[in-house]
Amino acid sequence: MKDAFGLPQSLLVLGGTSEIALATARRLVARRTRTVWLAGRPSPALEEAAAGLRALGAEVRTTAFDALDPESHEAVLGKVFAEGDLDMVLLAFGVLGDQARDEREPLKAVRVAQTNYTGAVSAALFSAAALQSQGHGSLVVLSSVAGERARRANFIYGSSKAGLDTFTQGLGDALHGTGVHVMVVRPGFVRTRMTAGLDEAPLATTPEAVATAIELGLRRRSETVWVPGALRVVMSALRHAPRALFRRLPL
Amino acid sequence: MPAETVSVTGWGRTAPTNALVIRPRTYDEAAAAVRGCGARGGIPRGLGRAYGDAAQNAGGAVLDMTGLDRIHAIDADQGVVSCDAGVSLHRLMEVLLPLGWFVPVTPGTRQVTVGGAIGADIHGKNHHVSGSFSRHVLSLELLTADGEVRTVGSGTPLFDATTGGMGLTGVILTATLRLLPVETSLMTVDTERARDLDDLMARLSAGDDRYRYSVAWIDLLARGAATGRAVLTRGDHAPREALRRGTRAWREPLAFRPGRLPAPPALFPEGLLSRRTVGWFNEFWYRSAPRARTGELQRLSAFFHPLDGMPHWNRIYGRGGFVQYQFVVGHGREETLRRIVRRVCAHRCPSFLAVLKRFGEADPGWLSFPVPGWTLALDVPAGLPGLAALLDALDEDVAAAGGRVYLAKDSRLRPELLAAMYPRAAEFRALRQEADPRGVFVSDLARRLGL
Numbered sequence: 212m213k214d215a216f217g218l219p220q221s222l223l224v225l226g227g228t229s230e231i232a233l234a235t236a237r238r239l240v241a242r243r244t245r246t247v248w249l250a251g252r253p254s255p256a257l258e259e260a261a262a263g264l265r266a267l268g269a270e271v272r273t274t275a276f277d278a279l280d281p282e283s284h285e286a287v288l289g290k291v292f293a294e295g296d297l298d299m300v301l302l303a304f305g306v307l308g309d310q311a312r313d314e315r316e317p318l319k320a321v322r323v324a325q326t327n328y329t330g331a332v333s334a335a336l337f338s339a340a341a342l343q344s345q346g347h348g349s350l351v352v353l354s355s356v357a358g359e360r361a362r363r364a365n366f367i368y369g370s371s372k373a374g375l376d377t378f379t380q381g382l383g384d385a386l387h388g389t390g391v392h393v394m395v396v397r398p399g400f401v402r403t404r405m406t407a408g409l410d411e412a413p414l415a416t417t418p419e420a421v422a423t424a425i426e427l428g429l430r431r432r433s434e435t436v437w438v439p440g441a442l443r444v445v446m447s448a449l450r451h452a453p454r455a456l457f458r459r460l461p462l
Numbered sequence: 463m464p465a466e467t468v469s470v471t472g473w474g475r476t477a478p479t480n481a482l483v484i485r486p487r488t489y490d491e492a493a494a495a496v497r498g499c500g501a502r503g504g505i506p507r508g509l510g511r512a513y514g515d516a517a518q519n520a521g522g523a524v525l526d527m528t529g530l531d532r533i534h535a536i537d538a539d540q541g542v543v544s545c546d547a548g549v550s551l552h553r554l555m556e557v558l559l560p561l562g563w564f565v566p567v568t569p570g571t572r573q574v575t576v577g578g579a580i581g582a583d584i585h586g587k588n589h590h591v592s593g594s595f596s597r598h599v600l601s602l603e604l605l606t607a608d609g610e611v612r613t614v615g616s617g618t619p620l621f622d623a624t625t626g627g628m629g630l631t632g633v634i635l636t637a638t639l640r641l642l643p644v645e646t647s648l649m650t651v652d653t654e655r656a657r658d659l660d661d662l663m664a665r666l667s668a669g670d671d672r673y674r675y676s677v678a679w680i681d682l683l684a685r686g687a688a689t690g691r692a693v694l695t696r697g698d699h700a701p702r703e704a705l706r707r708g709t710r711a712w713r714e715p716l717a718f719r720p721g722r723l724p725a726p727p728a729l730f731p732e733g734l735l736s737r738r739t740v741g742w743f744n745e746f747w748y749r750s751a752p753r754a755r756t757g758e759l760q761r762l763s764a765f766f767h768p769l770d771g772m773p774h775w776n777r778i779y780g781r782g783g784f785v786q787y788q789f790v791v792g793h794g795r796e797e798t799l800r801r802i803v804r805r806v807c808a809h810r811c812p813s814f815l816a817v818l819k820r821f822g823e824a825d826p827g828w829l830s831f832p833v834p835g836w837t838l839a840l841d842v843p844a845g846l847p848g849l850a851a852l853l854d855a856l857d858e859d860v861a862a863a864g865g866r867v868y869l870a871k872d873s874r875l876r877p878e879l880l881a882a883m884y885p886r887a888a889e890f891r892a893l894r895q896e897a898d899p900r901g902v903f904v905s906d907l908a909r910r911l912g913l
Contacts, residue, residue, distance in 0.1 A: 212515065212910035215476035215785050215873035216850045220910065242850065243876065296520075296909065346502070346521025347479035347906075390469060390480030390520060430845070431782065 217429035218243040219298030226304025227251035230403040234418035250276035278330030292341040327371035349392040398438040474513040475783035479520035497609040503904035508575030513786040514873030515906035541641035547577025547634040563641040566598035577634040582870035583626035583830040587675040590822035596625035605633040607898035626827035644699040646715040649765040651697035659690025674698040681744040693751040720763035725774040732780030740812035788839035791865035798863040816840040828886040
């Protein structure tokens with residue numbers, strides 16, 4: 212059960228090797244979390260992540276999960292939820308793709324969309340149903356500021372996150388009053404493996420900062436969290452910039 | 463019977479979860495509700511004054527017992543009442559005071575049910591004299607997991623597991639209580655100020671024996687030499703001869719007319735209780751209290767239940783809710799108490815309802831909170847930065863001193879500390895395992911702490 216500060220005792224991470232997710236898990240394990248499930252494609256990295264959390268004192272289990280195989284989601288999530296209540300599900304999987312290559316090879320672009328959007332839709336819906344039947348829990352979804360407005364430089368990734376973001380907001384409204392809390396997290400540029408080698412955007416942040424913001428959001432039962440918070444204002448301005456101007460901006 | 467799925471929280475309004483709230487109106491309906499509990503079980507609930515998640519049951523059933531509120535029999539000669547568990551102490555006072563009887567133990571609010579009072583084994587300002595609520599319960603009827611009703615007498619293991627058992631041994635249907643005779647509905651109150659914590663503890667230790675009721679309000683925002691300054695109020699029920707002849711009170715010595723203010727709005731602005739505003743309030747409260755005054759006549763409601771004058775006062779903490787932290791440490795552990803007061807002061811917790819009291823002898827309830835020693839209770843807005851870590855650190859200190867925190871108020875204890883604080887928790891678990899193998903009775907508190 213979550214305590215008065217919204218801190219969960221059990222956590223399921225979908226996308227168990229995500230650096231943001233692991234930074235969040237480390238932070239929560241330092242507080243109240245004792246049971247962690249890491250779901251992801253079986254790999255040494257996943258086991259390594261599990262070992263890292265075990266070293267902090269959590270009981271960690273891994274389970275095979277593939278965002279690109281929605282048919283398997285019900286079985287995988289059903290198995291995890293059958294083991295006991297989950298206070299929090301962190302939906303953290305996603306791929307950035309390579310904009311230039313994906314424009315040339317549309318099937319690669321489709322994979323980005325399928326992972327970030329379709330896969331997340333199915334995983335989020337199955338998780339939401341399970342949380343609803345236990346009458347409590349938080350579903351935290353990692354979106355991105357890239358979904359706020361499509362940019363020339365990464366509109367394939369951005370559009371997939373836009374879909375995920377809109378979907379999650381709707382899901383949050385659908386679950387309002389069911390005891391399940393849905394939170395959209397919109398980080399800006401986060402320094403991780405996924406963004407290694409890319410030019411850093413202004414207001415760049417770290418996985419640890421995102422984890423801190425998530426912990427605060429849990430306590431406040433926030434519906435939307437921007438990291439850093441200043442991005443809310445910046446993106447609001449950008450969203451209203453005229454197309455002709457927005458196109459010319461060096462973003 | 464009426465049933466709907468709604469979001470449920472405790473009085474602190476933190477950690478809401480959804481449950482099917484069922485309101486049985488007969489014992490048969492209550493038994494049917496218990497038998498019909500699904501895989502996620504059920505938990506009885508009274509007036510929802512437990513601060514944390516004790517009367518919540520995510521995804522399961524919550525039995526709202528306030529529909530069972532009949533008073534069955536009053537023995538006005540012997541001072542014994544038997545009533546349904548859903549009867550509030552407020553109702554009991556309305557009925558019993560005109561007959562010259564008072565509830566044996568009352569907490570800081572009348573808005574609790576008899577069932578809740580037993581389940582949390584509540585205490586009042588008279589704990590050092592009268593012990594906790596369960597000491598005055600002669601017997602009770604318990605609806606157990608199999609849907610049967612058992613009469614449980616004081617002194618049996620099931621009785622001691624149920625008093626303080628947070629509703630996890632079954633649903634209390636009725637109880638028979640021993641009452642306290644009173645001549646009037648007024649209190650004679652002595653008030654004095656203590657300039658710091660040591661002065662306060664000295665005054666409480668020296669004078670408590672002379673009073674039936676004793677409590678100290680303590681200013682946790684005062685710093686430096688004034689750390690722990692407090693206002694002590696102690697008293698007893700006023701005898702008839704204390705009333706002035708010919709006054710209204712003298713003509714109707716047992717009248718019970720508590721006043722009420724309007725409730726604050728449902729959406730109270732957050733952050734109004736800041737360090738500054740609470741600091742001002744505390745300063746005013748301390749300064750306006752007399753340095754020493756004896757024999758003042760106060761209405762019973764003003765002495766025991768000042769907050770009941772404002773319905774829904776918990777709304778003043780805003781949407782984020784608040785945490786109440788109450789612990790007890792034994793006599794001889796004054797150093798721990800001092801250290802905790804210093805830490806809370808150093809953190810500048812905007813707490814305007816901090817209360818210090820000396821407990822008397824413990825009662826046998828396995829999970830009953832009071833043990834002889836010092837108990838401090840404070841309210842803090844849940845959104846105060848660093849509060850979770852501060853309270854965790856205080857828990858460690860309390861546990862190391864052999865103390866404990868109060869489960870009826872808890873909403874955040876680290877489960878690992880439960881066994882140290884409640885040595886009989888294992889026995890409690892074993893009894894539940896045997897009496898309730900399907901796990902029919904379960905609450906969010908039980909899930910969170912592994913009770």
